[in-house]
Amino acid sequence: MSAALQMQGVRKNFGPTEIIRGIDLEIRSGERHAIIGPNGAGKSTLFHLVSGKYSKTAGRILLNGEDVTGLEPYQINRKGLSRSFQITNIFPRLSVFENVRCGLLWAMEYRNSFWRLVDTERELNERAAQILDEIGLLDRCDLPAGVLAYAEQRALEIGITIAGGAEVIMLDEPTAGMSHSETEGVVALIRRVTEGRTLVMVEHDMGVVFDLADRISVLVYGEIIATGTPEEVRASRAVQEAYLGAVDSAGQEVN
Amino acid sequence: MAVTRRTAFAATIGLALAWSAGAEAADPIKIAFIDPLSGPFATTGESGLRSFEFAAETLVNAKGGVLDGRMFEIVPLDNKISPKESLIQLKRAISDGINYVVQGNSSGVANALTDAIEKHNKRNPDQRVLFLNYSAVDPALTNDKCNFWHFRFDANADIKMDALTDAIGERSEIKKVYIIGQDYSFGKAVAAAAVRMLAEKRPDIEIVGNELHPIGKVKDFTPYATKIKASGAQAVITGNWGADMVGLGKAIIEAGVDSPIYTYYGAHDGITATFGPLGEGIIRSVREGTLNPPTPEFKALDDAFKAKYPDNDINQPRIFNTIAMLAKAIEAAGTTDPVKVAYALEGMEYDTIMGGKVWMRPSDHQAIQDVHISVHTNKNIVVDADNSGYGLANEKTVPMAGKDSPTSCQMERPNAA
Amino acid sequence: MTELVIFSLLNGLVTGLLLFMLSSGLTLIFSMMGVLNFAHASFYMLGAYFAYTISTYVGFWPGLVIAPLLVGVAGALVERYGLRHVHRHGHVAELIFTFGLAFLIEEIVQFFWGKATKDYSAPEILQFPLFTLYGQNFPAYKAFMILISVGIFIGLFTVLSRSRVGLIIQAAITHPHTVSNLGHNVPLVFMGVFGVGSALAGLAGVIAGPALGTFPGMAFVLGSIVFVVIVVGGLGSLAGAFVASLLIGWLQTFAIALDWSVNDLLALLGVSFDADHALRDLWTLSLPQVAPILPYILLILILIFRPTGLMGKRET
């Protein structure tokens, strides 16, 4: 299996503080990979580094074998990586429908064209509606995204992320702050929409992680201490020592 | 002379009253006053408006009007000193059937108006408009950009500079002159004229500085004053007006310069009051219509004006010439038809209330009149400025200044019929 | 030449320190509230007008104290009843609000005081040349302006580095989002900072009015320059504001003092030009002519090449 995403010696300092301390990780093409770890371990920072929001202090990141180190977020996105955010990050004044349609525009090669009207492009609009259907927001499509309920905004966040059809999808705590039943729905949604793609996710809910993930990496204090199948990770002594003790407190904090 | 004129007028009034009692009330002759009445330059505009209204009232309406009882009515139109707004107001005046437009503040506005009026008169020969410019002094208006419809009642910048350099020329102790002005067409015209005329009249004078500063943007003139002082200048020439005049003058005097500062607009509208004792004997102004000592007629006029507007001065005597000459021209033409009135204005000679004569030179429609150099002082001041006790005392008069000055004006004249 | 240099240094210092009085308040306000206050110079103008009116009744000196206090109260009221209301619509709305406020204050000043320049002058006791050098006078009032500005600078520095309030403000400047975590009444702190900043501007107006003229356009003339100062110095950096104030003060005075022109440069390079060429205005451009636009060129260059400003840490 080829690697969709490779991190080689990735480091990130904020001033004198080292947040990411040399990460080497390979995400295989088509796998569902979860990154877990206690709060403050650097999971979101790692996401920001990979997606181009932060520039790294050292190391290389390869997307489908291509070096994307130092590229802008939009350039990385165009190469086939799409991500969601831990704190909902949508276009609040645009309608729900438009949110998804904006997620589609670049991928469908509309670019910055000013000679085509979005309302006359049948395929574009149909695909946006399909995605809305998939994330269960079809009947909310005319509302401004800013007025949606929290869980709906989370779903929309995922919808925007997957709309472009990127090969590699990164979801940052997609179930954070959700009730049990909402979480179940999201898990089903994630499973459905990432079919045939590579998924990298940060997640606190161990139920979700062990349910969804093909492989799991454990990030503690800026270092990966273990990578493996759910069974391997569950069995790992290092993980138990360094992390599973802390997960309770982390879980308490989250809830 | 004045008496006979008055009797003549009285007779006309009597006749006019008798007439108009029977006939329908005659339409007033409307004169559009297009100048700033709001915004930063409103003070100047309002002071001009008051002079025009007072002049129309006292010189025309109180004497029974013109053409058997038609009164002058000044229609104030606020142009916010913007060329665009001026053109809108011009359209408004034309819609109201007004044939006479007066304007004075800003050569930029005057240029826009003269241009628009020329085009309008060409395109609408049955609804022509005359432009009586009472204050915009850019020489171009009576040279390259002149046209038949424009008449200027103030002496233009070149004529004033001619008089001013005559005055400097007579003072042989002046060897070094500093020229400073606002960085725009008028400031540049003043500087160019000063350099040219000084070179002709006093080749021994050294121009130790020729400087332009941005208009209305300088918050502190001290650096300029420092430079002027350091240059050892024995006289300063400036065309500055408004806040730029006050700021520059104060800074120069504060830096310790006591040589004369020759200005175009260094008096009235609060400037005289601001200079006060500081400018005594230093600030000099070049202008038409002397103020001190005044003629008895002017003193009487000024008293009447002050009674009505205690806070204003008659600081633009040419406004009274404008109204009086327009009235005279309408009477002479016997009609308000702009073309005929314009022909009547061309070459007209008029004895002013301030003393002296005005001659409307036909070749370029530039009024030729006496130009005076006067000094800011509180001695022998009969008519003061800004109620400050200070005023302008005449130092030198150049009679009929610029009478033979060349002009590049080539006017197209319409048929008088 | 020495004469020019000495006086330009002094004049630049006066301008620079005056700019600092304005920019320090603006920096405080921006650092804590994230608001670029377009109307800051309008409070400067209010200071001058208040002081003028006070001086006609009780003289210059009481105005020096009362006018800034009044302006401070006016500023606090504007924050409380205006800005706070707009705050929820974001920074762009706040910027638009202060822009409208600047427009409105100019109109209000004209309404109450008229359009003409006011005869607001320095007290008699300061109307003498402090010293004369190479025949040039240095007015005592200018020295007084320097004295007041330096006093304010020292006072501000002491308050910020020694007092408890100062420490809170410093913390808020470097970490703008933490101020609410400190357990202080944030709206009250905002109102106070806005009031104090306005009062500083008002004080600048009080002392600048007699020197630079008191007229309705005085805010407009200075307004955007103050913006330039705080951006060039680095948003949120008081030290940067200080450096940039002096820099711009001297930049403007020396640019006027030095008669260099493009023409000289060309002559130096042995190039001559055609006096009728369409670009003739460019070839004759001189330094004094462009002096007032130099700050804006500096502003654009800084924003392009060093968006954090000379000494700032935060991007605008």
Added chain:
Amino acid sequence: MSVNQSTTTGATADGVEPAWKRVADEQMRRGAFSRTLPVWGAAVVILMIMPLVFPSAVAVTIMNQMGISIVFALSYNMLLGQGGMLSFGHAVYFGLGGFLSVHVMNSVEYDGWWLPLPLLPLVGGLFGLAFAIPIGGFSTRRAGTVFAMISLGVGELVAACSIIFVAFFGGEEGVSGDRTMGPPVFGFEFLSEVEVYYLTAGVVLVAALFMYLFSRTPAGRMANAVRDNEERAEFVGYSQRYVRFVSFCASGFFAGMAGGLFAINYEILTEENLNLVTSGWVLLMAFIGGVGFFVGPIVGAIVLTLLQTVLSNHTELWQLYVGILFVLTVMYAPRGLTGLVAMHGPALRSGRLGPLVAAYGVALVPLVAFLAGAILLLEMGNVANQSVVGESEAHVFGLSLDVSTAPPWLVAAVLAVGGAYALARLAPRLRDAFGRATGAAGGAP
């Protein structure tokens, strides 16, 4: 892409159209240009008959001025309303487009260039674009405060240059031309104001149409998205800088077009056309009209042009009124005049406007009293403050009031205070009525 193949929850049984297809059709139908055709048709008719309704030369001139302002304000809103870029220097593109249009006009007159007058705005637009490209190149890197500051700096610079470079800008006099020197178009030589009106109206229509269509293109939609959330836009593949750059250039083009229209109407361009005052005015027009709506700037341009040309003839305090209007708009109606009207859309749709209008009717009396009282106080205060000693008459609403006596002051004060008090008392009831009329209609206004 895999989305198509993945399952859909909507019914796909034969013969039944899936829900998503219906939604897509609905979105396309609603966004279809043909739906806005009646509005454009109405605009054409209104523009056609306006000079017949208001035939005087000054009315036509004011309408022409409105047309110029409409195009300029719409172009400004491409930045502020649609792109989230607050500019303090938009007059630069308007002015430069206009100046170059006049120069082209002069070349038509003196150098024999062939250019029919109706194409001149296009020339102005191209010049506006030509300046927007390099300036947008460095200024659109960031939005918000940085963009605002750069626009201010550029505005100051260009305004200063306009006075320094006399050869191009003509100094204080500006540059003038003659529009009638081009080849006649269908026999029209544009000698009269009315001919110019129809030319202006045509350009306004075409420009507004294209600006509207731009807002419906991918570039226009992404401008909105970047305005809302520039970070998110980057993560769906768009460079925020480039999206802003495209909007900026388009905006510069239309501003230049407005400048070209100005050149045709006034035949002169001066420094005031590109200085900061003009830049400030266009911000006022767009904002007071309402930046959140396409028609907002049109409303603003019409209202402010009227204030500037008509109100200024009645009171010298007109700028004070404009300032108060602007600040009140920013504070209490951030969606502008259009927003105030649009806010009643839900009530209208649900047919509950009636009771609300009745409530407004009741409030109208104290409102008028308050406004009349406040205006009287301001006008009389102005006379008392600044007028000459002999004159103590204030002329307001066709009345002559002697400000040296107490009665007018008392009446005005009673009107103002009484009106304000009654309004304050009525406010809860109004809010209540508004809530009832809109509340159940669903959806936020």
